[in-house]
Amino acid sequence: MSEVVETTDCTNGTTTTYDVVVEDARIVTPNEVVRGSVAVDDGRIVAVETGEFDADGDTHIDADGRVLMPGLIDLHGDDIEQHLYPRSNAAVDPPMALASADRANISSGITTKFHAIAFEDNPEKDRSPELAMDLVESIRSNDSLLADHRIHARCEITDAPCIDAVEEVLVNDAASLVSVMSHVPGKGQFRNIEKFREYYENDANLSVEEADELIEERISLTEAELSTRIDRIVTAARDSGVVVASHDDETPVEVERLDDRGIDISEYPITLDAAQRARDLGMFTAMGAPNLVRGGSQWGNLATEEAIEEDVADALLADYHPPSLLAAPFVDTGETLSTRVARVTKNPADAVGLTDRGRVKEGARADLILVDPEPTPVVEHALVDGEPVYKAEAPR
Template sequence: MIPLELTMTGAEVLLPGQGLSRTELFIADGVVQSDRAGRQVDLSGYLVLPGIIDLHGDGFERHIAPRRGAMKQMAEGILSVEAELAANGITTAVLAQFHSWEGGVRGPEFAGQVFDAIVSVRDDVVTDLIPQLRFETHMLDDYEGLAARIAGWQVPYVVLNDHLPHDRLAQGRKPPRLTGQALKAGRNPDAHFELLQSMHARRAEVPAALDTLCADLVNRGIRLGSHDDSTAQTRAEWRERGVMISEFPESLEAAEAAKAAGDHIILGSPNVVRGGSHKGNASAVDLIAMGLCDALASDYHYPSPRRAALMLAKSGLLDLARAWEMVSSGPARVLGLEDRGILHPGKRADLAILDAKTYRVAATLSGGRVSYMSGDIAMRFLS
């Protein structure tokens, strides 16, 4: 597909350092241009904003495995994911795939299938899809050869997390929902409980294993993040291993420690939209107000980045330019993507075009190519 060559007029455009202004925007060859290009399109009544960069989302699970056993058309599932991403103004998306003891769609075998499917459809999608591996740190038997497998899967970003219910396991008690979790993993509930207990029992071996794994991944140039940091000490331990991204810190203490050290802080857009964490952790709105956020991610809900940015602006906590940075140039900096995130000559023509009255996504362009368009705006482009 050849990128569009257009001169967009009449719209309010969010330019770096200027906020919204009624100005012309030129795109050609997949990038923003400094001079007029192609034919003119009147976008009066619309806002043209930098495309959303979603740096952590696992909302794609329902597309690739809509129900247990329905996992046969992985590539078709990824194409369906892209359609939802584009409809929500997302032009670059990190697909966060688990490598977990939870099994099923979060199991190690399934992870490899997902990464292979992403590679297989890259030439068929417009949205830039970036794979992320979320590795459960207590899976000690899976460490050997993992860094090489990650490189083979073409995964540039790894997040390390521990979702074992340690408090319960330390008491010898079964965690809630164990039976349902076991069935999803294809295990007998008693065998599943024994697996959790065995990983918990070997927890003292994990730090040394992580030291080796992280050093290998850093040497391979792979970006590393930690998930749900709870304390300043936890964040410091991750930083010593070269893990410079703090995803969804659970406490003010952890977020402040990350900020003080210059680490990147990612918060969840649903936390903003809901007005707080569904798990009772630190409020994203409060952390943003204190300057403790570099970027917002969709987490589990793709409409949330756009909604969160608009809510932050409407509330007056941030102006629109700063709020939108949380879902565009902020994520670009975290991911080291210097070619996108702002509408400036030479940058990728990644655009989220919103209806100025409803703020709904009317069209999305990624690299100057249309990934989504709906309603009356189509006539503007076609006429």
């Protein structure tokens, strides 16, 4: 923590001590947008004032009317893979990839990052349980990062070794979120078997024969076996106090079965019926921010815009593109800015029990970003736990 500057208010003789003061901002609070100032001390927001604010601090930021909002909370971002493998089969060391991802996420306003690490036996797509374990260890052991980095263990339940690996991660208290996914041809995202074959041939570089073998292997798994594997993950997560999500839910019946097994979050429901059933059952629903920013799903699934219109989108996820998470709350959905910002801050924080952050209010953790929304949203300042960690103001 840098040395604090003390200033004296001559009107009453009291001494004001703040680490950071942001003045003249459009402050996005949980309920409204107000013009005013925010003071930060010892990692916490200690004052949110409208109008004039006669105070100073070690770091003083004149917002000049730009938007001050909580740091973004990304529950599912797999962009670390792009940093680890800039090209297929051309890997860099995990610490270098993590440092690069850290800076990229901070510049996109993400101050709490859940890396969606794929526990999937798919070397052709640069994924394996061993690589996932290496990434987990790199994130846990790195103490020089700007953002708060956490593990979201994505478990491909069609791969038996991945069940064991994710259980180990949970037993070691290494994950803050876990999700179950099953890329089975004929179901979910790949309910069209030809889409499954096309995806694994083009994106995972499988031959026609290899893709056909994978199709045969996965469709041979019974519902009973898949259910047993889900139960193992949920049990391990419950023992570790970790929230569990599902991935690409397709039907209300499927959602009901997952809810019965203890799933808390429905990520990327691919039909409106599934999203609505998840909401009815009290599950938390999360959709892709790139889906909203791009104007639809690349797979022809449920559009995030439609999910928002039908009130079944509690949170948005960066998925593969962190800048979309910053852009998403500035997409006009006919709602207030506070409501839109909550989907990328307060709501995801609450879903995983991080109630200390994701909101601009006194007492909250001071994860804050100052955003210039025009012509496209960019972050000019970022604070993490009260510390200024990023500054990129354009000349004015």
